[in-house]
Amino acid sequence: MVPSPKAEPASLDGLAREALGQVPDAIRKFLAAIAPAIRRACRGVMGAGHTDLEDTIQDCFIDATRALPSYRFQGGLLAYVTKIAVRRALASRRRSVARVRHLQLLEDLHDELPVPDANVEEIERAEVMRDLIRRLRPVQAETLVLRVVLGFSVEEIALSTEVSVNTVKTRLRLGKKTLRQLLTVHAGQAPRTPIR
Amino acid sequence: MTADQHPEDLIDRAVQGRLEPAEQAALNHHLAGCAACAAHVSLAPRFARDLAPQARDAALDQRAIEAAMARMQQSPSLRRRPAPSWVRWAAAVALLVSVTAGAAVIGHRIVSRPASPPPAPAVERPAPRAPVRPVGPAPAEAPVPDEAPPAKATPPARASAQPAVTAAALFERAEQQRREGRVDAAVATFRRLQSAFPATAEAHLSYALAGQLLLKQGRPGDALAQFDRNLRSDGEVGEEALAGRATALEQLHRTADAIAAWKSLLARYPGSVYAERARARLDALNERR
Numbered sequence: 001m002v003p004s005p006k007a008e009p010a011s012l013d014g015l016a017r018e019a020l021g022q023v024p025d026a027i028r029k030f031l032a033a034i035a036p037a038i039r040r041a042c043r044g045v046m047g048a049g050h051t052d053l054e055d056t057i058q059d060c061f062i063d064a065t066r067a068l069p070s071y072r073f074q075g076g077l078l079a080y081v082t083k084i085a086v087r088r089a090l091a092s093r094r095r096s097v098a099r100v101r102h103l104q105l106l107e108d109l110h111d112e113l114p115v116p117d118a119n120v121e122e123i124e125r126a127e128v129m130r131d132l133i134r135r136l137r138p139v140q141a142e143t144l145v146l147r148v149v150l151g152f153s154v155e156e157i158a159l160s161t162e163v164s165v166n167t168v169k170t171r172l173r174l175g176k177k178t179l180r181q182l183l184t185v186h187a188g189q190a191p192r193t194p195i196r
Numbered sequence: 197m198t199a200d201q202h203p204e205d206l207i208d209r210a211v212q213g214r215l216e217p218a219e220q221a222a223l224n225h226h227l228a229g230c231a232a233c234a235a236h237v238s239l240a241p242r243f244a245r246d247l248a249p250q251a252r253d254a255a256l257d258q259r260a261i262e263a264a265m266a267r268m269q270q271s272p273s274l275r276r277r278p279a280p281s282w283v284r285w286a287a288a289v290a291l292l293v294s295v296t297a298g299a300a301v302i303g304h305r306i307v308s309r310p311a312s313p314p315p316a317p318a319v320e321r322p323a324p325r326a327p328v329r330p331v332g333p334a335p336a337e338a339p340v341p342d343e344a345p346p347a348k349a350t351p352p353a354r355a356s357a358q359p360a361v362t363a364a365a366l367f368e369r370a371e372q373q374r375r376e377g378r379v380d381a382a383v384a385t386f387r388r389l390q391s392a393f394p395a396t397a398e399a400h401l402s403y404a405l406a407g408q409l410l411l412k413q414g415r416p417g418d419a420l421a422q423f424d425r426n427l428r429s430d431g432e433v434g435e436e437a438l439a440g441r442a443t444a445l446e447q448l449h450r451t452a453d454a455i456a457a458w459k460s461l462l463a464r465y466p467g468s469v470y471a472e473r474a475r476a477r478l479d480a481l482n483e484r485r
Contacts, residue, residue: 035257061264176232183231
């Protein structure tokens with residue numbers, strides 16, 4: 001289901017090295033190669049119909065190009081740019097959430113017409129989930145997006161975020177604990193312990 | 197297994213449908229007490245569908261790439277990236293060497309007699325020049341500080357001087373014409389794009405879009421040709437093209453082919469937004485036969 005960061009073509013590193021030369025055509029080729037990973041991450045965090053999606057993808061392209069000199073050519077470039085895109089998309093969603101929260105859900109529904117009735121609730125639950133994840137601490141939000149929304153395995157998250165598997169597990173445990181409390185609050189029940 | 201011990205490996209296998217009954221029971225026990233994991237498992241198919249490739253992806257990527265490139269080229273702060281540390285060190289060392297060499301030459305000239313010819317100018321000249329370039333503001337050629345940069349400096353200038361007739365520009369123009377309701381002009385522009393840039397993602401996508409426009413114009417034969425080109429060319433085969441092709445075949449009264457086309461859509465995209473329509477059309481067509 002998830003395109004593994006390990007499965008990326010060897011030529012991707014070559015494109016990245018050429019893009020480091022700052023020649024426009026080389027950068028264009030590099031961006032075209034990472035576009036699916038960037039788009040996927042942004043769409044996962046923001047939702048397919050988000051009004052800021054395209055702007056955020058542009059921002060991610062710029063972020064990825066600027067971050068390229070820091071890339072050590074280890075661990076997978078797609079994982080590296082996915083992490084960058086998730087961070088940028090989470091920030092964009094935080095900024096715009098108050099502005100478009102309610103309109104957006106309507107747009108999502110409109111975009112996906114015709115939608116069987118049973119799917120409406122599912123779309124809304126997915127939107128709620130994105131919104132609740134956004135409220136977590138940044139490092140936990142990033143980990144949960146990679147895991148829950150983008151479907152990365154624990155090992156793939158470790159590769160992407162350049163931390164150990166145990167650190168990823170800890171972040172997931174803490175993130176899911178808070179998420180559970182937020183879900184409880186959202187369902188209209190008072191949480192037993194205060195949410196940090 | 198407590199509510200705080202999330203069985204991530206079981207969740208992965210549950211999402212992939214590869215759980216043994218005993219494992220499923222253990223997972224269910226956890227999910228009963230963990231709303232976060234329950235949401236994780238139940239929403240996995242939804243998120244996977246959201247992330248599946250869409251027909252408009254190629255155009256979206258193209259627009260975003262061009263916009264990002266334009267922003268990076270317009271803004272010096274975005275265009276310039278800090279040189280890697282080894283480049284800065286190399287530049288500093290080269291500068292130091294040149295200053296030292298320059299000082300030595302000057303010292304030599306001072307102590308030597310004025311009537312004597314200048315010693316070995318060919319060796320002196322390159323030394324002070326070489327290190328100046330890497331510490332300049334746009335270190336595009338920083339990894340090779342000694343080399344002159346014509347090959348790398350030329351492309352941006354050439355690119356900016358080029359007329360805007362590119363695949364992306366034609367695609368954008370056709371989309372604009374389509375939005376303005378100028379269907380004939382849009383189809384013509386799509387056709388121009390297809391003939392001028394046949395191997396591009398824009399051309400690939402344009403077959404499906406032109407096909408939709410031709411269908412709306414009541415030209416199913418032409419539309420079918422466009423959809424077929426979309427399906428034949430390399431790249432992603434969109435649900436839209438398959439649904440459009442089936443509709444065109446129906447309008448051409450090629451019932452058997454239309455049935456096969458709708459079935460093909462259902463086989464490739466069982467969860468498609470066109471799936472309901474495909475089933476309804478299949479029922480109607482089978483009834484008609």
